[in-house]
Amino acid sequence: MEKKFQIFVSSTYEDLKVERDQVIKAILEMGHIPVGMEMFSAADDEQWKIIQRQIDESDYYVIIAAHKYGSVAEDGVSYTEKEYNYAIEKSVPVLGFVLADNASWPSDKMEATAEKRGSLEEFKSKIKSKLVNFWTTKDDLHAKVSIALMKTMQTNPRVGWVRSDKITTSPETIQELTRLSQENAVLRNELNKVENVIKKSEDKTDANAKTFDILKKNTAKIFIFESNAKDWNTPKDGSLLGIFKAIAPNLMVENSFNKIGNDVAVFYGVSNYRNVAPVPNNHLSHWLADLSALDLIQPSERKHPLSDKNEYWSLSEKGATVLKNLRRIQLEKGLIDQESPES
Structure with a gap:
C-alpha cells in the first residue's frame, strides 16, 4: 500500500512566502500532504489548538528560518x-x-532590533542542534527539502495515510494487524525505556534552551530614576532575559544590590541615573528572586567585614554556563556592541 505522509511546514510568513511555496510544491510533487500555519490564525487560542492537532497528526515537521x-x-x-x-x-x-550566512538577503526582510535578532539567533541555535540543512535560494531550498524528506522517509518511516479502498480487511489481515499492533506496543515500551535513559544523559544544551525560553517569555516593566528627575521615568519594555544580560557579566565574581540596579539602568539606555536605587528596590528584589529560582544566581559566598551591610550576589554554576553560551552566540553573530569607556 502506498502511503501519503502529512508534513507540517513552519516559518515566519511574510518574508518567506516564495520559499514556503517552493517547499509546498516540493511536497506535492512527491505525492504527500503539506500543512502550514497560513491556513490558520495562530494568534487565536482556539486556532492554536487546531495547529497543535495538525502537528500531532503530521508525520514530519519542516522548519524554515x-x-x-x-x-x-x-x-x-x-x-x-x-x-x-x-x-x-x-x-x-x-x-x-x-x-546560509553567505546567502544574499533583502535588508527589509531582516529584524531591526537587537533584542529580536538575539532571540532569532538563539532560536536558530536550537534548530541547528537537530538535523539541519543550509540553503541559499528558493530553488536550492526546493531541492534540499525534497532530498532530505526522501532520506528521512526511508530511514524513519512514519504511520502516514492510506486510502480506505486500498486496505484489505480479510481475517488473515486483521490477525496480522493485531499481531503487529501487539509487537508495536512492546517495541514502543522498549523505545520509551531507551529514550528515558538518553534524556537523563543529555548535555546541558536543551536545559539552556529551556532556560532561555523561560527568561524570554517573562516580561518586565523597567522604571529608572534619572539624576535631577522628580519622579520615575516612563517604563521601558524589558524581559527577565534582558535583566540577566544586564547584570550577569558583573556577577561573575560578585556585585552589590545597588550596583546591580546600576547595571540594569545602563543596559536599558540610561547612563545619568541617580546614585541610590536607580531602579525600584522592590522590583529588583523580585527579579533577583526569579533568577535565583531558576538557579542562575546565588548570594555571594565571599567574606566581607561585619561593618559592610551591603547585599552581594554572584552567578551560580548554571548561571555562568548560560552566560557563556549566550555571549558565544552574540559574539558569533556580532550582536555585542562596543561599550563606552567608564568615566
Missing part, C-alpha cells in the same frame, strides 16, 4: 518557535532548513 524572528505571543516566544517547540515535545521528526 532566515532573518526574521516574527511576531511573538503573550509569553514573548514567536509563533514559529512555539510550533517548533511543540513538534519537539511531541517527538515529530524535525527537518531544519536555515538560510
Whole structure:
C-alpha cells in the first residue's frame, strides 16, 4: 500500500512566502500532504489548538528560518518557535532548513532590533542542534527539502495515510494487524525505556534552551530614576532575559544590590541615573528572586567585614554556563556592541 505522509511546514510568513511555496510544491510533487500555519490564525487560542492537532497528526515537521524572528505571543516566544517547540515535545521528526550566512538577503526582510535578532539567533541555535540543512535560494531550498524528506522517509518511516479502498480487511489481515499492533506496543515500551535513559544523559544544551525560553517569555516593566528627575521615568519594555544580560557579566565574581540596579539602568539606555536605587528596590528584589529560582544566581559566598551591610550576589554554576553560551552566540553573530569607556 502506498502511503501519503502529512508534513507540517513552519516559518515566519511574510518574508518567506516564495520559499514556503517552493517547499509546498516540493511536497506535492512527491505525492504527500503539506500543512502550514497560513491556513490558520495562530494568534487565536482556539486556532492554536487546531495547529497543535495538525502537528500531532503530521508525520514530519519542516522548519524554515532566515532573518526574521516574527511576531511573538503573550509569553514573548514567536509563533514559529512555539510550533517548533511543540513538534519537539511531541517527538515529530524535525527537518531544519536555515538560510546560509553567505546567502544574499533583502535588508527589509531582516529584524531591526537587537533584542529580536538575539532571540532569532538563539532560536536558530536550537534548530541547528537537530538535523539541519543550509540553503541559499528558493530553488536550492526546493531541492534540499525534497532530498532530505526522501532520506528521512526511508530511514524513519512514519504511520502516514492510506486510502480506505486500498486496505484489505480479510481475517488473515486483521490477525496480522493485531499481531503487529501487539509487537508495536512492546517495541514502543522498549523505545520509551531507551529514550528515558538518553534524556537523563543529555548535555546541558536543551536545559539552556529551556532556560532561555523561560527568561524570554517573562516580561518586565523597567522604571529608572534619572539624576535631577522628580519622579520615575516612563517604563521601558524589558524581559527577565534582558535583566540577566544586564547584570550577569558583573556577577561573575560578585556585585552589590545597588550596583546591580546600576547595571540594569545602563543596559536599558540610561547612563545619568541617580546614585541610590536607580531602579525600584522592590522590583529588583523580585527579579533577583526569579533568577535565583531558576538557579542562575546565588548570594555571594565571599567574606566581607561585619561593618559592610551591603547585599552581594554572584552567578551560580548554571548561571555562568548560560552566560557563556549566550555571549558565544552574540559574539558569533556580532550582536555585542562596543561599550563606552567608564568615566
